[in-house]
Amino acid sequence: MNKDRIKKLESMSREIISKLIFEEIDDSENIFWIITITDIVISSDLSYLDVWVSAFKNTEILAKTLATHNHWIQSKYNKAIGIRKLPKIRYRYDSKWEVGQKICEAINKVI
Secondary structure: OOHHHHHHHHHHHHHHHHHHHHHHOOOOOOOOOOEEEEEEEEOOOOOEEEEEEEEOOOHHHHHHHHHHOHHHHHHHHHHHHOOOOOOEEEEEEOOHHHHHHHHHHHHHHHO
16 A cells, blocks of 8 residues: 555544544543553554554553453444455554653753
């Protein structure tokens, strides 16, 4: 698939999936405080859609929790997207924020 079309599909997917996560994770279950989708990457053959997520609290179980809700999110995504080949959604935890935080703390200690 064309790179421009993949970028457009990634942008649409970010909007759709963020809304679906907000709808699916209710307040009683939201132990993460804020969930952020940091990146979405779709494979060139449209087999997989990797959703990179991060959160402020309970980061170790974030991807697993989203994976438990994936059946509902995947079905709603498939109905909303409107393409022939539908990618399988996978969740990945993005630890870049934590690494950046540790670097900032180390710099602050030196200063």
